Amino acid sequence: MSLSLTSKYLEIQGVAQTFKTAKGDFPALRNIELTVGKGEFVTLIGHSGCGKSTLLNLIAGLTRPTEGNLICANREITGPGPERAVVFQNHSLLPWLTCFENVYLGVERVFGQSSVVDGRTRENKAQLTARTHAALELVGLSHAAFKRPGEISGGMKQRVGIARALAMAPQVLLMDEPFGALDALTRAKLQDELLDIVATTHSTVVMVTHDVDEAVLLSDKIVMMTNGPAATIGEVLAIDLPRPRSRVQLADDPAYLGYRKAVIDFLYTRQAHVEKH
Ligand SMILES: Nc1ncnc2c1ncn2[C@@H]1O[C@H](COP(=O)(O)OP(=O)(O)OP(=O)(O)O)[C@@H](O)[C@H]1O
Numbered sequence: 001m002s003l004s005l006t007s008k009y010l011e012i013q014g015v016a017q018t019f020k021t022a023k024g025d026f027p028a029l030r031n032i033e034l035t036v037g038k039g040e041f042v043t044l045i046g047h048s049g050c051g052k053s054t055l056l057n058l059i060a061g062l063t064r065p066t067e068g069n070l071i072c073a074n075r076e077i078t079g080p081g082p083e084r085a086v087v088f089q090n091h092s093l094l095p096w097l098t099c100f101e102n103v104y105l106g107v108e109r110v111f112g113q114s115s116v117v118d119g120r121t122r123e124n125k126a127q128l129t130a131r132t133h134a135a136l137e138l139v140g141l142s143h144a145a146f147k148r149p150g151e152i153s154g155g156m157k158q159r160v161g162i163a164r165a166l167a168m169a170p171q172v173l174l175m176d177e178p179f180g181a182l183d184a185l186t187r188a189k190l191q192d193e194l195l196d197i198v199a200t201t202h203s204t205v206v207m208v209t210h211d212v213d214e215a216v217l218l219s220d221k222i223v224m225m226t227n228g229p230a231a232t233i234g235e236v237l238a239i240d241l242p243r244p245r246s247r248v249q250l251a252d253d254p255a256y257l258g259y260r261k262a263v264i265d266f267l268y269t270r271q272a273h274v275e276k277h
């Protein structure tokens with residue numbers, strides 16, 4: 001484990017989010033305190049409606065908190081930025097563009113212009129095209145590059161969304177249940193690929209999931225959220241399993257099973273009751 005892993009990269013300080021609704025104010029999140037180190041893989045887990053997407057949107061800069069601060073690389077998050085790429089819960093592809101074009105769009109926005117911040121020069125069309133193809137290949141979609149979203153399955157659409165985010169080589173990868181719509185085998189394959197990619201890119205990842213095994217397999221930290229309204233972080237579980245991790249070897253590893261049980265206890269014993277609202 002490198003020293004840089006312990007450094008603060010993403011800081012969430014006293015964050016609350018209240019939505020204005022027709023029935024009055026709805027407090028979705030309260031008192032969120034979280035620090036994520038550079039290169040750390042953090043998952044957010046909690047029951048449906050507890051505010052996981054709300055928190056991810058705040059980190060993405062798509063919404064502003066009602067209270068508190070969010071800081072990335074010592075700068076306040078005031079809006080979206082190329083260093084924070086998002087994979088949305090509902091893939092959000094542009095339906096009139098092909099898979100290739102959907103990914104290319106993001107690549108062009110980041111690499112099609114020079115950046116004073118990290119001293120990059122503008123890449124040419126051949127380089128942008130190569131980046132786009134490489135990202136599609138990474139998620140196993142080269143064969144569908146020139147199909148439109150309406151012509152591919154839900155799982156494939158989700159993979160285009162992942163390719164688009166990865167192709168932008170972000171410092172922080174924010175993912176909202178990226179594998180939720182996939183069958184178990186594809187899901188396992190993409191989880192393994194994600195582990196390989198993150199080991200190479202050292203990206204900091206914040207990922208929302210409902211899946212306990214996925215959370216334990218991938219994470220350095222599992223952030224377990226209480227039920228809403230006014231949800232907050234109930235507990236943060238550090239997953240101290242050596243990397244690289246193999247799902248086959250972990251299947252009967254007592255430490256893995258212990259972490260798994262801790263998350264299940266939190267979700268189904270301590271936070272079993274989901275309020276209707
Ligand atoms: N724009 C909004 N206006 C009003 N209420 C909202 C808004 N966005 C979210 N909420 C409410 O805030 C709560 C948290 O929503 P959020 O989408 O963050 O949950 P989630 O944990 O991502 O759920 P799921 O697992 O089902 O995706 C819910 O009660 C939701 O109805």
Ligand SMILES: [Mg+2]
Nearest residue numbers: 052053089176
């Ligand atoms: Mg959600």
